[in-house]
Each structure stands twice: as structure tokens, then as C-alpha cells.
Amino acid sequence: MKPDLDLWPIGNCQVSALVDREARFVWGCVPRVDGDPLFSALIGGEAPETGFWAIELEDVATIEQTYVRNTPILISRLTDSSGNSIEITDFCPRFERLGRNYRPTAFCRIVKPLSGSPRIRVKLRPTCGWGGGCAIRTGGSNHIRFPGDGITLRLTTTAPVGLIQEERAFRVEHPLYFFLGPDESFDRNVGATIEEMLYATTQEWQHWVRxxxxxxxxxxxxxxxxxxxxxxxxxxxxxxxxxxxxxxxxxxxxxxxxxxxxxxxxxxxxxxxxxxxxxxxxxxxxxxxxxxxxxxxxxxxxxxxxxxxxxxxxxxxxxxxxxxxxxxxxxxxxxxxxxxxxxxxxxxxxxxxxxxxxxxxxxxxxxxxxxxxxxxxxxxxxxxxxxxxxxxxxxxxxxxxxxxxxxxxxxxxxxxxxxxxxxxxxxxxxxxxxxxxxxxxxxxxxxxxxxxxxxxxxxxxxxxxxxxxxxxxxxxxxxxxxxxxxxxxxxxxxxxxxxxxxxxxxxxxxxxxxxxxxxxxxxxxxxxxxxxxxxxxxxxxxxxxxxxxxxxxxxxxxxxxxxxxxxxxxxxxxxxxxxxxxxxxxxxxxxxxx
CATH class of the missing domain: 1.50.10.10 (Glycosyltransferase)
Structure with a gap:
């Protein structure tokens, strides 16, 4: 897909990402806006092999995208040629917590099945050092670590870690949660916590717009x-x-x-x-x-x-x-x-x-x-x-x-x-x-x-x-x-x-x-x-x-x-x-x- 500027920004005033019409993260820097691009596909050439985060629906036919009203929270609905569909919610957490503004160097994705038996493939291919390769990733039972230049990020997820590492397709039968953030142990229920973050972030932005x-x-x-x-x-x-x-x-x-x-x-x-x-x-x-x-x-x-x-x-x-x-x-x-x-x-x-x-x-x-x-x-x-x-x-x-x-x-x-x-x-x-x-x-x-x-x-x-x-x-x-x-x-x-x-x-x-x-x-x-x-x-x-x-x-x-x-x-x-x-x-x- 030839890059263009038909992109949807998400962010939390600490980090941001640009999401393309295929629901891929194609641009985003860490640990802040002027940092090293974790997602660099936007400027990686005509068809870059790295620098993006894709959640691909097999045999996808249509993709519809919209923001949650009065927020920078993006909803992408993907449907395949047989009518199987999923919904992807993308956001960066931002809300008041313990008297402080919580805006971590983090990106959240939620994948929910909407109809049929959708099958997806997750491709998380970050770049480090301005387009160079990242250090060898390591993983655990529920996470994958991505050592980078000056910052190591960790993907904590309820999805099958091995299938993500191998980029193998699998069926989505229940909501899946992805938290790509600091290299810290996620010591709470991942799904419930990300849902709480989504609710709080929605309220924060809608209150600001109000x-x-x-x-x-x-x-x-x-x-x-x-x-x-x-x-x-x-x-x-x-x-x-x-x-x-x-x-x-x-x-x-x-x-x-x-x-x-x-x-x-x-x-x-x-x-x-x-x-x-x-x-x-x-x-x-x-x-x-x-x-x-x-x-x-x-x-x-x-x-x-x-x-x-x-x-x-x-x-x-x-x-x-x-x-x-x-x-x-x-x-x-x-x-x-x-x-x-x-x-x-x-x-x-x-x-x-x-x-x-x-x-x-x-x-x-x-x-x-x-x-x-x-x-x-x-x-x-x-x-x-x-x-x-x-x-x-x-x-x-x-x-x-x-x-x-x-x-x-x-x-x-x-x-x-x-x-x-x-x-x-x-x-x-x-x-x-x-x-x-x-x-x-x-x-x-x-x-x-x-x-x-x-x-x-x-x-x-x-x-x-x-x-x-x-x-x-x-x-x-x-x-x-x-x-x-x-x-x-x-x-x-x-x-x-x-x-x-x-x-x-x-x-x-x-x-x-x-x-x-x-x-x-x-x-x-x-x-x-x-x-x-x-x-x-x-x-x-x-x-x-x-x-x-x-x-x-x-x-x-x-x-x-x-x-x-x-x-x-x-x-x-x-x-x-x-x-x-x-x-x-x-x-x-x-x-x-x-």
C-alpha cells in the first residue's frame, strides 16, 4: 500500500500514533513526540516491511473508521468477504489518577468480534534507532519485550503470545486486549484494566471538549x-x-x-x-x-x-x-x-x-x-x-x-x-x-x-x-x-x-x-x-x-x-x-x- 496522509491521530499529550486506512499504526515516536520512531512505516518507503503495528482481518473486504465522539479514540470496523467482522479500538491512556495526570508512554488496542468467526493476524514490527533493527525480542507467558535505543517497551496482552510472535492467524472468539507500554509487570487484570482506562480516557476528553x-x-x-x-x-x-x-x-x-x-x-x-x-x-x-x-x-x-x-x-x-x-x-x-x-x-x-x-x-x-x-x-x-x-x-x-x-x-x-x-x-x-x-x-x-x-x-x-x-x-x-x-x-x-x-x-x-x-x-x-x-x-x-x-x-x-x-x-x-x-x-x- 502506497503511503498517504489519510491518517487518524491518537495520543495523550505524551506520545501519539498515526493510524492508516488499514488500521495500522504507521507513525509514532517514543518516549515523546520528538523521540525515536517506534512506528516508522510512513517514511520507510513505498512498501516497508517494518515500522508498523497491524491487526489484519483475513480476506478483509471493507474497513470503516470513526472517532468516539469528542475524543481522539479511534474505532475501526473490519469486515471480510463472508461477513465476519471485528472492531478495533485504539487509544493512548490519559486521565486523572491519584491527583496526577496519567499519560504514560503507552498504546492500547482492543479487538472485539462483532459477527461470525473472524480470523486475524497480528504483526507488531517496531523499528529502533531511526529505522534500524531492534534488539532481539524476548517474551513470557503474557508479554513480549522490545528492547530499543534508550527505552524498552513491553506488550502485555490476553491474545496468544506465541501466535503473535510467529505472526500466525487465529480466530477471535472473545475480546482481546493489547497494552504496549513501559517495561513493567502488568499486575492487574489486563482486560478489566484497559476497559477502565478506556472509560476514564473517554470521560477526560469529553469533559475537556464540554x-x-x-x-x-x-x-x-x-x-x-x-x-x-x-x-x-x-x-x-x-x-x-x-x-x-x-x-x-x-x-x-x-x-x-x-x-x-x-x-x-x-x-x-x-x-x-x-x-x-x-x-x-x-x-x-x-x-x-x-x-x-x-x-x-x-x-x-x-x-x-x-x-x-x-x-x-x-x-x-x-x-x-x-x-x-x-x-x-x-x-x-x-x-x-x-x-x-x-x-x-x-x-x-x-x-x-x-x-x-x-x-x-x-x-x-x-x-x-x-x-x-x-x-x-x-x-x-x-x-x-x-x-x-x-x-x-x-x-x-x-x-x-x-x-x-x-x-x-x-x-x-x-x-x-x-x-x-x-x-x-x-x-x-x-x-x-x-x-x-x-x-x-x-x-x-x-x-x-x-x-x-x-x-x-x-x-x-x-x-x-x-x-x-x-x-x-x-x-x-x-x-x-x-x-x-x-x-x-x-x-x-x-x-x-x-x-x-x-x-x-x-x-x-x-x-x-x-x-x-x-x-x-x-x-x-x-x-x-x-x-x-x-x-x-x-x-x-x-x-x-x-x-x-x-x-x-x-x-x-x-x-x-x-x-x-x-x-x-x-x-x-x-x-x-x-x-x-x-x-x-x-x-x-x-x-x-x-
Missing amino acids: GLAIPLEWQDVVIRSAITLKLCQHEETGAIVAALTTSIPEHAGSQRNWDYRYCWIRDAYYTVQALNRLGALDVLEGYLQYLRNIVDSARGGHIQPLYGVLGEATLVERFAPDLAGYRGMGPVRVGNQAYEQIQHDAYGQIVLCNVQAFFDRRLFRPATIEDFEALEKVGERAWQFHDQPDAGLWELRTRQSVHTYSSAMCWAACDRLANAAHVLGLDDRRDYWNDRAGRIKDGIIASAWRPETNRMSATFSGDDLDASLIQLLDLRFLSPDDPRFLGTLKAVEEGLRRGSHMLRYATEDDFGLPETAFNVCTFWLIEALQATGRTEDARALFEEVLGRRTSAGLLSEDIDPVTGELWGNYPQTYSLVGMINCAAMLSKPWTSIR
Whole structure:
């Protein structure tokens, strides 16, 4: 089966797995999202022989999949040509236990016979060391151990261990339970315990969803996006990763294969912004704790574009030669060189994420004067570098410019610091930051406005066009009725729109001309259309984009504007954010049903 991105994520904010349309685990890392892939088949080539966990029904004819309502718990129903069928329930345990959040490095599978006399074959073929072979497995009467690089996992099961080791087919006559987790003895009734875990995990997720402030329309879209965004948070530290995968190319043979299993300050800002609209304050508070540690470590100095989920600053990029890549399109990258880049927009995103804590009285830990003083050091960096070249939000690897988006984010840092100073009653600091924000804004207009083409330029030095210019509206740098924004929006739409999709830019970069559209840019366009009075156009475009989602209701980073095929890492937080923001903006109000 040729790999594709029609995948169903499960997870518990510690580990996750992607399940394909054959109900196989084809991607999942341990002991956390940025670890070694236990399941690597997704990027193992065209038809990899290892790196997956399959529960195969003999002579299978149909497979139907769906999530348990308002959870990331997956149900797969497999039926063979004679009508024999089974149901597979896949989840990662996550619930409160003994006053703590129980989220082990573990994957649970339950197989139940539904009709007839189904026969299955279990193939558990993990990989270690980025696609290499695992150490020789050992087993007992009810378990199999899988020694790996740095972590040993144990499969505890009620299924016949010998038949699993030999990958022999057998009849399913009663429920079977599988717990793949830490190398510890399972000292309770396996089936009863996993059923208890399933019930508690279901309750935990449905309770979380119940607290979301969702729009009236597109509720399923928003709920599924919100759940998946939460899966992208490493709850232990609060870090939010850009995607769960590495090295899915932006288009066929592009070499644009990046590792997204890290916390980009920019991506996390957009994620927090979207979840705040829904009232998911637990994600915000976890991320603010992560950011405070980043700011402390910087000591008023340089902020990187991205960090590891434990706050690691060094993320050396290397290749994994034992993995052929998605459909054989390598290289497979581990780490991301972008941590070395200069991207000045990060200063703005740190301040924008933190500023809510000065206003929001619901938070367990409101921001303090000490937090403000720490953020002022970030603001000073924004002021210092607002008109200096950087790699920009698209992370160009071989050239730098003064990017309008980066400069506008530096303006936003100063502008929002003034707001925070005002609420703290620090009038002198409010005036100080307002003055700096005003001077940055004047400089941006003077350097980036192009009266001859009636639009803003994406760089100070040229007459460049890219989709980030639309974000001048979201930042409140320009208003929706400002002629300068309207002219810029017109130019961006004419220059970068391809049918129902938007390119980031249409000029050559380090790897040539981009061939796929960047999904979040389309959502930015939808927001701008609605804000400028083109609501019907915005709703129509939103519905078109939603039609491109996977069976799980999700999107990756990129899409082919001609074929509609998804490319890039998956599920991508930017794209999920776009669905939430646009649904909230375009939906009819709840009062309309009264």
C-alpha cells in the first residue's frame, strides 16, 4: 500500500500514533513526540516491511473508521468477504489518577468480534534507532519485550503470545486486549484494566471538549481541530509542536523535507490564539510556563525561532539513512537547522502570547510585575532588531532581508507591552512603549509601502509579494478599511491565489519554485475576505477548503492546487488553527437559534 496522509491521530499529550486506512499504526515516536520512531512505516518507503503495528482481518473486504465522539479514540470496523467482522479500538491512556495526570508512554488496542468467526493476524514490527533493527525480542507467558535505543517497551496482552510472535492467524472468539507500554509487570487484570482506562480516557476528553466555547456552525470541524491541537502539546512542559511528523515533503521530489516535531515560537503563538478563542486555558497556561523558562534562559538576549519540547536550544539537523522517506522521497531529517536562524518575529510572538495573562482574571497564575519586567527585555530586543535583516517566517536558508512581517511583529511587541503597562498602572512605561511602537510603525510604512503598485512590500528592499502581508490585519497594524490594506489584499489575491488555494509566494527560493499551496495562507485570505465585507466569498472558499480534509477531518501543511493531494507534515497546527479561526469568524451567532 502506497503511503498517504489519510491518517487518524491518537495520543495523550505524551506520545501519539498515526493510524492508516488499514488500521495500522504507521507513525509514532517514543518516549515523546520528538523521540525515536517506534512506528516508522510512513517514511520507510513505498512498501516497508517494518515500522508498523497491524491487526489484519483475513480476506478483509471493507474497513470503516470513526472517532468516539469528542475524543481522539479511534474505532475501526473490519469486515471480510463472508461477513465476519471485528472492531478495533485504539487509544493512548490519559486521565486523572491519584491527583496526577496519567499519560504514560503507552498504546492500547482492543479487538472485539462483532459477527461470525473472524480470523486475524497480528504483526507488531517496531523499528529502533531511526529505522534500524531492534534488539532481539524476548517474551513470557503474557508479554513480549522490545528492547530499543534508550527505552524498552513491553506488550502485555490476553491474545496468544506465541501466535503473535510467529505472526500466525487465529480466530477471535472473545475480546482481546493489547497494552504496549513501559517495561513493567502488568499486575492487574489486563482486560478489566484497559476497559477502565478506556472509560476514564473517554470521560477526560469529553469533559475537556464540554468546556470549549465553540461556534454554532462547523462544530465538528472546530472540535476535531481543537482536540488535535491539544495532542500537539507536550503537556509535561507546555511546549506545542508544529506537527507530529518529520520529513513529509512539501511536494513530490522537492527535498523540502523538514522535521516539525519541535516548538516554533510562531506556530505556538497561532495555536494559543486559536484555542483562546475557544476558552482552552489549560493549553495557554501550560505554554506560558514553557515560555517563561525560554525567556529566563535567554536572559534578555537572543530568542531562537524554535526549541525542543524540553526547552532544548540545540537541535542539530541530520539525516536518517535507514529510512527511505515518504514514498521513497528522502531525505528523512532529524532535527532542524532553523534553530540557528535569525527570525525577529519571535519577539513579537512571545509578547503577544503573554499579554493575555495581564488581563485575564480566570488564570490560575495571572501575570506579575516581574513577568512584565522580563517581557520588557524581549521588547528591547524587538526594538533593537525591528529594522534588521532576518530569514523571515518562511525560513529562507541562503539569504536574508528586512521582512515586513518580522518588523510588524516587533511593532506588536512594543504595542502590546504598552497595553500591559497601562493595566498595571505604569504610565511612564506605557508612554515609553507607545513611543517605540509609533516609531516602528512609521518606519515600516516609509520602507514597505509602494505607492506605484498600491501595496505593501514583503521586504523593505524590494517590491516582494507574499501571503504574510495579510497578517497586517490580524496584528491590527492596518485596519480592514485602510486603502493600503485593501490594495495589498488585492495584490496578494491576484498574485498568489490559485483557484481555492493560496501560495506563500510565487518566486524562487532555496529549492526553486514552490509547487504547492500553503494551507494556512488560504485561511488568512478567508479571514481577510470576511473582514473586508466579502462574507459570501469567504464562506464559499472556507467550504471548499474543508472539502480537502482527510477522513479524520484534518489537514497537512501543503496541498497541490491542481490535484488537491495533501503534502507536508501532518497534522499541521497552522492548518488546524485556520479552521478554528475561520469557523469562529464566519459562524452565525448562537442567538440566531433563539
